[in-house]
Amino acid sequence: MIVTRVKLKNWRNFRAVDAHLRERTYLLGANASGKSNFLDVFRFLRDVSKTQGGGLQKAISSRGGLQKLRCLHARSDPEVRIEVHLAESADATEPLWRYTIGFKSEGKGAQRTLISSEEVWRNEDRLLVRPDAADKKDLARLTQTALEQIQVNGDFRELATFFGATTYLHLVPQLLKYGDSIGGRRLDDDPFGQGFLERVARTPRPTRDARLKRIQNALAAAVPQFDELRFVQDGTTGRPHLEARYSHFRPKAGWQREEHFSDGTLRLIGLLWILLDGDSLLLLEEPELSLNDAIVKEIPDLMRRVLRGKKKERQVLISTHSEALLSNRGIDARGVLVLEPGQEGSKMRGTTEEEDFALGHGFSIAETVLPKTRPANVEQLSFWE
Secondary structure: OEEEEEEEEEEOOEEEEEEEOOOEEEEEEOOOOOHHHHHHHHHHHHHHHOOOOOOHHHHHHOOOOHHHHEOOOOOOOOOEEEEEEEEOOOOOOOOOEEEEEEEEEOOOOOOOEEEEEEEEEEOOEEEEEEOOHHHHHOHHHHHOOOOOOOOOHHHHHHHHHHHHOOEEEOOOHHHHHHHHHHOOOOOOOOOOOOOHHHHHHHOOHHHHHHHHHHHHHHHHHHOOOEEEEEEEEOOOOOOEEEEEEEOOOOOOOOOEEHHHOOHHHHHHHHHHHHHHOOOOOEEEEOOOOOOOHHHHHOHHHHHHHHHHOOOOOOOEEEEOOOHHHHOOOOOOHHHEEEEEOOOOOOEEEOOOHHHHHHHHOOOOHHHHOHHHHOOOOHHHHHHOO
16 A cells, blocks of 8 residues: 555645655655655654554654644644545555544643544545544544544554554664764654664564675675675674675685774665565655765666565655766656745645656656756855855
């Protein structure tokens, strides 16, 4: 099951969005145009769907409160609203599921954030509509969604499970290499990969070994002189580690641990592992960071090869600035969304007829669409003092 359509109202820097998604969707836009904010829609729904340590109020508060979520351009309508359609295929003519959640400030007293609307549809059957009579008698009920309540969501728990399984990874190599020295609290769901090695360690050994073998084969093609990758646990502390060995003039050169890996090698290992790990909705933010352009160009094909062998189709949403990545001519233009910032917030569009014509005549997304995300007056940077 995949997300096929997203409609937003007053979400962060979007006053209104109506976007159609594919199995691979690429988000293009200038800095601060809203790529991360769009991906956060799905992280928000994931956090809402948690039955423990989550829910609507936690999801809102962890993002700085309703004022941080509501679009600054929302002058007369204070409601924040998210509508998501899901189907078995991006080409389905009608959604299998539709979920809508709207919320706004109570506007008096404790200024609670209350649900203003919540609906669940399966095909043409409406399974839930709120506020209902019980909600109107007890407004405290409107501080929680039906998604987060297992005693309520039985008829549509499949939705809560889907949203709750969403995976986001923006691996920061320094946090993985020097996590012990840096210290600090690890964020919920570990979006920056501080606990990546623990995640690898929790994987059953046969599965772990099979994945690392596939990653090793990929690294051998991408990393100069790379020879072998293995998982080990420290005999004294029990801490998990990855070790690599490289071809060298010394026939028995030693193994190197992850703190000695290049940032690019760690990023590539993290990307490959997360693609192999599960079949939930996957959010990738700027996967090109720290990687050589020749490798970056292969990322769309790499995802296609890795995901092709899975039993269930896995959807991936990717935000990127990379000319190298978008020069890959295997990218389906139907899965390209362009974010355009403006005076009244950011708008989102697919490719235009003119762009489709150019793409149909051999041009790439990098040549046809990416230049239109170039910030206005960027040349003025060279005059900055």
